[in-house]
Amino acid sequence: MTPLEFDARHLWHPYTHVLEPGPMHLITGAEGVWLTRDDGVKMIDAMSSWWCTVHGHRHPAIIEAMQRQLGTLPHVMFGGLTHKPAVELGRSLISLLPDGLDRIFYSDSGSVAIEVALKMAVQYQIAKGYSERSEFATIRGGYHGDTWKAMSVCDPVNGMHGLFRGALSIQHFLPRPHIQFGQEWPDDPAENGLEALAALLDGKGDKIAAVILEPVVQGAGGMYFYHPAWLRGARALCDAHDALLIFDEIATGFGRSGEMFAMDHARVVPDILCLGKALTGGHITLAATVATEAVARGIGESEAGVLMHGPTYMANPLACSAGVASLSQLQQRNWRQEVASIAQQMETELAPARILPSVAEVRVLGAIGVIEMRDRVDPAIAHRLSAESGVWLRPFARNIYCMPPYVISPEELSRVTAAMVALAGGQQ
Numbered sequence: 001m002t003p004l005e006f007d008a009r010h011l012w013h014p015y016t017h018v019l020e021p022g023p024m025h026l027i028t029g030a031e032g033v034w035l036t037r038d039d040g041v042k043m044i045d046a047m048s049s050w051w052c053t054v055h056g057h058r059h060p061a062i063i064e065a066m067q068r069q070l071g072t073l074p075h076v077m078f079g080g081l082t083h084k085p086a087v088e089l090g091r092s093l094i095s096l097l098p099d100g101l102d103r104i105f106y107s108d109s110g111s112v113a114i115e116v117a118l119k120m121a122v123q124y125q126i127a128k129g130y131s132e133r134s135e136f137a138t139i140r141g142g143y144h145g146d147t148w149k150a151m152s153v154c155d156p157v158n159g160m161h162g163l164f165r166g167a168l169s170i171q172h173f174l175p176r177p178h179i180q181f182g183q184e185w186p187d188d189p190a191e192n193g194l195e196a197l198a199a200l201l202d203g204k205g206d207k208i209a210a211v212i213l214e215p216v217v218q219g220a221g222g223m224y225f226y227h228p229a230w231l232r233g234a235r236a237l238c239d240a241h242d243a244l245l246i247f248d249e250i251a252t253g254f255g256r257s258g259e260m261f262a263m264d265h266a267r268v269v270p271d272i273l274c275l276g277k278a279l280t281g282g283h284i285t286l287a288a289t290v291a292t293e294a295v296a297r298g299i300g301e302s303e304a305g306v307l308m309h310g311p312t313y314m315a316n317p318l319a320c321s322a323g324v325a326s327l328s329q330l331q332q333r334n335w336r337q338e339v340a341s342i343a344q345q346m347e348t349e350l351a352p353a354r355i356l357p358s359v360a361e362v363r364v365l366g367a368i369g370v371i372e373m374r375d376r377v378d379p380a381i382a383h384r385l386s387a388e389s390g391v392w393l394r395p396f397a398r399n400i401y402c403m404p405p406y407v408i409s410p411e412e413l414s415r416v417t418a419a420m421v422a423l424a425g426g427q428q
């Protein structure tokens, strides 16, 4: 059996047909924005390998830091022991984050960071004497990961988890904020959509531990950008009803939306923040859940005193060393300028797709470019056309999108946008 035959016979892939996985590329190497296939053909990784590789693949400074760490301490348990990479990464994160968020819990993946955040919220509410507050509210169109509780706050319809509906705890879903990023914000809650959150918290507030959402950019739930003012309203309503506010910046953290964090568009600070994906520059898995002092104190002063969570590979030193090097890259380079240039170029080069009859909308925010089609994109056509164009795109549902590494050159980005527009045209 060739590697591809073995793969098709024995390996599961994400959200891929079990028996007919469809075409698959065998990747043998990567450097910068480029992936190399076993047949020698190179493709631009326009997905940043699912939002992660913001500095490109195998960034020399990150590789060097990881190699040094491999030579001293690739792993050690975090119970009762600590190490410099965890501390250094903590220092970098605290310096990047807005004031108030300063208690960091490391875990191994984004979904787990969400589980930890939800647990923190429930434990905090118990500590405050609100043991009835065990439910969550969220907005439609969200995506928060694939583990069990995270799944319960993903969009129940367009999310990928409708199948499990009967087995999941029921949460409270609000309409997606309908005022888009860049549109005029109406102050009347009946018009701006905040009325629904106010009504929910008025009626069921005594059951709700927290409101969880992706600030400004909804990723895997639909690649949708909404008005930051919604978050300011949500912050005020949560405060008035003693509900915590959790932001999931696993996809948007570290510059992707044009600000260091998407919440910076709104200047709103949540009680709990989840980070992941680009945290290590896409070199190794790591996530973090960051809470305010008040949340940590609430849990710490409760009867339990401890947060009931502790992953085996918590704060893995190798992963933390990659995180330190990746954040240092961000601070050394002018990522804001890089992202702004990418945004501007995508605005210009994706615009021609607007006149295609098959296209519903084209939108760009930071280094995220989206062509939303009227109908579902055919994955087989997408796979073939993107491979032919030397650009790796993986559309889902009705969205052809890219979020390239910030280090992509203008010429390389032009290839990406041309491939996207061709793919949108090839779908009719």
Ligand SMILES: *Cc1c(COP(=O)(O)O)cnc(C)c1O
Binding pocket: 109, 110, 111, 112, 114, 143, 144, 145, 146, 214, 219, 220, 248, 249, 250, 251, 276, 277
């Ligand atoms: C990817 C993602 C997650 C889940 O992270 P994993 O590392 O895949 O578990 C959660 N929330 C958002 C917004 C994401 O984009």
